[in-house]
Amino acid sequence: MNKEKMRKIMLEYQYRRDRHQDLLDERVGEIYKKYPNIKSISEEIRKMGLKMTKLVISGASEEDISNISRQQNELINRKNELFIENNIPLDYLELKYECENCKDTGFLENGKRCNCLRQRMLNDSYVMSNLEEILSMDNFENFNLDLFSDKVTEEITVSPRENMKTIFMDTQNYIFNFDKKEGSKKDNLLFSGDPGLGKTFLCSCIAKDLLDKGYTVIYQTAFNLMEVIERYKFKTETFSYLDEENYNNLFTCDLLIIDDLGTEMVNSFTASELFNIINSRLNARKKIIISTNLGLSEIRNSYTDRIVSRIVGNFQMYQFYGSDLRFK
Ligand SMILES: [Zn+2]
Incomplete structure (x- = not known):
């Protein structure tokens, strides 16, 4: 920096x-x-x-x-x-802080950077991910289960609403237990399903809650992610320290959210880079959430067997279904 x-x-x-x-x-x-x-x-x-x-x-x-x-x-x-x-809160005349940990100084008593500062530095590197804009709109308070149908059909034994309720509860647990590193499928989530079923919404709700708890979160669409990787790897004439920082952050942040996997152009280079990121993070027990419109077999077609087997072995998978919510 x-x-x-x-x-x-x-x-x-x-x-x-x-x-x-x-x-x-x-x-x-x-x-x-x-x-x-x-x-x-x-x-x-x-x-x-x-x-x-x-x-x-x-x-x-x-x-x-x-x-x-x-x-x-x-x-x-x-x-x-x-x-x-007089019903005045006892701390009403005390100085408030946005971050109690560092009292808005950015640094802890031991001289180390506070998480809020670490995240602030990340956000600056990630202007293009529009994280702030997304976060201002999406949060769990706006989450409405009623938007999901409670009808069970022949193909599905669990109604979309019931299914969403389970996913919602599990993500709440995920946030609550974020500190724990199980080294199991509980550490990483895969949201799969058609567009417009709330996957992106849920991802940004999780991002918001974890940011509020002081974790560093990077939220990127797969498309942007590939751009970050390419800028770093191919070092074009506009290459700067920022490109290097953006790339390194993909490995070091507490949670990496890759949204919309499958919408980006895939070639053997991007496929192997994606594997590298997922694999390194899994080995370091750093958590990942992926959302995708693709099913596993389609991921296998677009990417590689190696990626699919890492996902199958290390991600808790959730299938989203129901009707498109975007117009509701
Ligand atoms: Zn702080």
Whole structure:
């Protein structure tokens, strides 16, 4: 990552902290105006704090110091009571953070990059994946099982709704247990079925929830993925460090989501590269979700037996069926 880009990201973090400070100032103003007694008690508490500092500096006796400290605690308790009496959340006048882990600094106490910063750096590399746009629309709150038919027909013993319910519950479990690495089919999911049955929607819901939990997620259509690989491998004249970063991220992120496998142009090069990514991630126990309109035999035709056997052996497979939801 180059310095200029890092500087811009750090500025963003600065704005984020400033914005939350402004919001806090607003809340303080609002409460103090509405509840003058809270204002005066807050000022008392602050004065006590100053007094205590002075006493400590001037080498006052422990008794004097603990005396002030006790008075201050009494005031704090009284203040909390006032909050409760007036139905104000106790943390209402505390500074909020978008990321509690790093307090919006981007770095943890041990000096390491916080996950939010790692993801922010990924997002910057992945502007073309439109992750943010997708995430603003798709999330589990908008998930509606009623859109799926509850009819059972001769071909299917489980209704589309029932089927979707199972898939939904399993993905919730997947998110909940994301930290666990089973080294089994539970680690990786394959969503297969016709277009318009909610596969992409579900993928982005999973991405959103895991991002919120602080994991690094890369969401790419197979088409974009191939572009990332080609730019890295063929090093055209516009090749930059970004291309290298994009490529490396495919291997290192916590979750790689490949959407719409089968829509891209496949040749022996792309097929072997896809195998390389899937295989490396599986060996490193890094998780993958694939969505595809193809069935396994079609994947075998487009790609290779090697890929199919890795998928069969390591992915939990889900079949989506029903009628196209895109117009509902
Ligand atoms: Zn953070």
